Amino acid sequence: MDAMIQYYMEETEDMLQKAEECLIRLEMEYSSTDVNELFRIAHTIKGSSQMVGYEDIGDIMHKIEDMLDGARNNSILFDQSIVSLCFKGLDMVKKMLQHKKEQGSQEMMDDFINDATRIKEMIEAFIRANKKGGEKNATEESAKGIVSSLLNKKPKGKNRFYITFFIEEDAPMVSPVFMMILKTIGEIGNLVYSSIGDSYFSELSRDNEIRTFDIILCTDIEEAELYTYFALSYVERINIVDLSRSKLEENDYCFSNGDDISYIIILRVFMKLYNMLFNESKELNISKEELSTIESLYLEAANACGRMKDKNKISTFIRDFNELFLHILKMCDDQWNAEEDFCSNIRTQMVELTERAYNYTKGKHLFRVFKAKKTDFVNRLRNFMDMVDKASTLIILIDLSSLDILGETEVKALIEMKRQMEFHGIETGVIVDGYDARKIINIFDSIKPLEEFHLFKTELDAILGVLYSQDSFHRIMNKIKDVQYK
Amino acid sequence: MKYKYKVLIVDEDENILYDIKKLLEQETYVVETTQSAMEAFEKVKKDKYHIVLVDTDFHEMNGIELLKEIKRYDALTQVIMMSGHSTMEKILNSLEYGANDYILKPFRSMDHVIGVIDYSVQKLERWRKSIIEIVK
Incomplete structure (x- = not known):
């Protein structure tokens, strides 16, 4: 290895170590000395990288330097996002440096460069969004090229999902929501298909009528977890079809996001009832007051069912739910004659209904x-x-x-x-x-x-x-x- | 004892099951019993038992076989073998296969049985404390 490169490697590794120490301190509390020190390190690494011909490392350090400069002269407000972006960026630089040192494959280097580009974009977007007076165009600007950059990434990840996002009717603007979705996609995988292109974000008279967004996503994340990743505001519901295993029938969801409250009420009724009927003592002994509580619980749950958005889809659930309550009331009425089998049957029914409701909401809401x-x-x-x-x-x-x-x-x-x-x-x-x-x-x-x-x-x-x-x-x-x- | 240890006793002799269960329950152990070695293994697969007392002789499955299965499934379970004087060889064999201790039958005294079990508990207790120390 060239003596200069060797010297550069050693120096840079040292400085990266120091930068990390600064960041760890900054994570705990803000100090202008540490911000200045970080800025100086970023500036030095940028310069020396460009000098030895490592433009890719120089570029990402340049972006970090810009961001720190903003934080230093108060043109952007310092917060923990800066620390985490710095961590991300420096981590990337470390990987690239190591790869160069070991003279690894070009293919892998291309992957690193792609990732570095994503980080640079994130930093750019952050600077634009947080720069005083420059908030307005943040989403539009940073959106430029995001779809194609995600589409051009080499597909990675063992799972492939067809996802449709439904945006709420009352969302004031749709493009920022799509943007957030795309950003999340960038963090967890890449795109194979997207129903909107980059032009959507740059067109002045964009079609705000679009309320759904379809993508095919390649990722290592499991389906159940994806709902958490895409739990964004203004996304009414998400339909995920697992293309890798075509588990179509399991995706037959019924409760949508808006039904959360109804579902909580049903759940609360179930829990109270279960507690009342089965948990406290094995013997069934329902007093008159308890009977009226059960009746009012039923009314509460029935009302909640009535308010669900799409009643057709959960009609069988509501039917079985009504039936269960009829059984419960019958059991309470006739408690002295109620057979053990009958009680355990009710218990099974309750558990089954909870199971079904869980399958409808699996990973999605509660x-x-x-x-x-x-x-x-x-x-x-x-x-x-x-x-x-x-x-x-x-x-x-x-x-x-x-x-x-x-x-x-x-x-x-x-x-x-x-x-x-x-x-x-x-x-x-x-x-x-x-x-x-x-x-x-x-x-x-x-x-x-x-x-x-x-x-x-x-x-x-x-x-x-x-x-x-x-x-x-x-x-x-x-x-x-x-x-x-x- | 603040921490409840679960014990499973496996023996074909109903009286032994009854005696040890009663004794251990007084000492606040949580105790389950079975007369079948097969059932014992099913139980071990389903639930966590800290200590299993196994008789060396069963009709359906050799006590040593059961010991091996339990140890393969959960190496941390303390398996204590119980055997008559005439089968000392079996005890030695089972210690070779990973049994943690043994009690000879007929029991010298109930205090002795408790002593052997307490010794296993001490081992578990030490292990548990060191894990907690690490995790803290």
């Missing part, structure tokens, strides 16, 4: 699913937690089935996450299954005195287990007790 993978567990979990809508989510399911073991950092992250979620009134259920599950169960078992996790074998078990368990009952109820129609 229940969020995180599927752990062997690599990058902690970061993925943190990103997921950041994205989850804390206000509307009731239960988070962490699926660990594809792991063989949990490490120290993973366990710590899980405990931290569980406590954080409990603070927001969100219950956590853990799914572990398979032969290797024992090792994971042993770990959870031994940390019980520190933090107790509820473990289940399947998603459904977990949902039912959490919904109908005594200790979760009060916490979930507390969270949803005030939900009602205004």
